[in-house]
Amino acid sequence: MRLALLALALLAAGSARAASLDAKDDGNDPRFAPFELTAAPGEQVTLRDAGQEPHTLTSVDAAWTAVQVNASQSASFAAPAQPGDYRFFCAYHASPQTPPGQGMAGVLHVPSSASGTDPNGSSPPTKPTPDLGLSGLLAALALGLFLRRRP
Secondary structure (H helix, E strand, O other), X not given: OHHHHXXXXXXXXXXXXXXXXXXXXXXOOOEEEOOEEEOOOOOEEEEEEOXXXXXXXXXXXXXXXXXXXXXXXXXEEEOOOOOEEEEEEOOOOOOOOOOOOOOOEEEEEEOXXXXXXXXXXXXOOOOOOOOOHHHHHHHHHHHHHXXXXXX
């Protein structure tokens, strides 16, 4: 039983890794939060619409197929396999010329290795702690039960 609970905790914790950002349009300041994020090559990147209007996550250089979300929806795509810095924007609220961090434009860093260095050799920004949601809650519960029952 303990081994099963520990396995459940590890599985839930391991499945929570994903890069994500929110599209926000509260007031007159539509933006991505965060506007800068890091994802491993091929890692799933999720866009959540935390506002009331539709949004897209469109690559400036067509590195991925644009994803679109409506209010309270989310959509995911795989980060490019090639390391690099990929600029993106919302096709409804910005343009390819919008600088990252201004309005609905940003940059996705895809490091060249698991060490977390980008192609220029510098460390990319720290990714915010992912929202573990239900899987995190189950992992914490399973781990707590496991530790509680130890002799």
